[in-house]
Amino acid sequence: MKFGLGQKVIITGASTGIGKAIAKELAKAGAQVGLLARRKELLLELVNDVQTLGGKAFYKTADISNRQETLLGISELINCMNGVDILIANAGVGAPTTIQPFNVETQEKIIKVNLLGVIYCIEAVLQTMLDSGKGQIVAISSLAGFKGLPGESGYTASKAGLNTFMEGMRIQLRPKNIFVSTICPGFIKTPMTEVNDEKDMPWLMEAETAAKIIIKAIQRKTKVLRFPWQTSLLMRITGLLPDWIIERVMKKYNDNPPMPKNPL
Ligand SMILES: NC(=O)c1ccc[n+]([C@@H]2O[C@H](COP(=O)([O-])OP(=O)(O)OC[C@H]3O[C@@H](n4cnc5c(N)ncnc54)[C@H](OP(=O)(O)O)[C@@H]3O)[C@@H](O)[C@H]2O)c1
Known part of the structure; x- marks a missing residue:
């Protein structure tokens, strides 16, 4: 399935960062994109950008933690696009797990958006794809899903859960001609990571570069x-390290974690 004129792609979390960069990249190939996020003004701007780049865009606002x-x-x-070929479930949030206080509401929100939100998005496209006998479902997970990290327990758990959920779906949907991809990026320069110190994010990549890599993998x-x-x-090696090394390396983030700019 090549991207191009008429390809119908729904992207969640399209208002900023990786989702926005994917939408613009797909627009250059002449795809039709359906954009979803909560912030209408940003989606409206992106609709204009996509049209300027040669694509066609529709947008809707929704909070994906709400089924x-x-x-x-x-x-x-x-309905607007008269179908869907590809879902890119990209919307996600990150925030630290603190212990004093133990911020349970934040962890609930992370799991609701990063795991349940993706499940709701799949629910929303699945019957259409089953009826048309084809489709592709892509989730943007994270390399953080392969190792529990101090101060990041909620985020890493949400992405680990997402990885295994998508793995099961991949095997289950393959006989239905629906392809499933799980994308696990490292550090990408977006509003999500701008609160972190750049020197703590090795091999930090621009969102536009990440978008090109992701699109190639989808193709x-x-x-x-x-x-x-x-x-x-690095994450594979981290998985082999004893806890005390990880505790030391991540001490700064554990003791005084950078908080996201906008509330979740
Ligand atoms: N940046 C990284 O280093 C990195 C690394 C690995 C994986 N990822 C993953 O990549 C994905 C995109 O992240 P990003 O870095 O591009 O972050 P970002 O710039 O903060 O973008 C997050 C997007 O998700 C949307 N979103 C958040 N909560 C939502 C909700 N409840 N309902 C609907 N939309 C919601 C936001 O839009 P609104 O606020 O307008 O709703 C925004 O468009 C996430 O799943 C993230 O976990 C990022």
């Missing part, structure tokens, strides 16, 4: 993509 809003928003996008129907390879290797 009914998500089902409604995505079904309206499917190839890659099952699981971990990139960049250097950060992927």
Whole structure:
């Protein structure tokens, strides 16, 4: 399945960062994009950008942690585009896990958006894809899903859960001609990471570069993509390290974690 004129792609979390960069990249190939996020003004700007770049765009606002809003928003996008070929479930949030106080509400929100939100998005496209006998479902997970990290327990758990959920879906949907990809990036320069110190984010990549890599993987129907390879290797090595080394390396983030600029 090549991207190009008429290809119908729904992207969640399209208002900033990786989702926005993917939408613009797809626009250059002349795709139709259905954009979903909460911030209408940013989506409107992106609709203009996509049209300037040669694509066609529709947008709907929804909070993907709300099942009914998500089902409604995505079904309206499917109606606007008269179908859907690819879902890119990209919307996600990150925030530290603190212990004093133990911030349970924040952890609930992370799991609701990063895991349940993706499940609601899949629900919203699944019947259409099953009826048309084809489709592709892509989730933007993270290399953080391969190792529990201090101060990041909620985020890493949400992405680990997402990885195994997508793995199961991949095997289950393959006989239905629906391809499933899980994309696990390392550090990407977006509003999500701008609160971090750049020197603590090795091999930090621009969102536009990440978008090109992700699109190539979608075209190839890659099952699981971990990139960049250097950060992927670092995470594999981290998995072998004793806890005390990780505790020391991450002490700064554990004791005084940078908080996201906008509330979740
Ligand atoms: N940046 C990185 O280093 C990195 C690394 C690995 C994986 N990732 C993953 O990549 C994905 C995109 O992140 P990003 O870095 O591009 O961050 P970002 O710039 O903060 O973008 C997050 C997007 O998700 C949307 N979103 C957040 N909560 C939402 C909700 N409840 N309902 C609907 N939309 C919601 C935001 O839009 P609104 O606020 O307008 O709703 C925004 O468009 C996330 O899943 C993230 O976990 C990022």
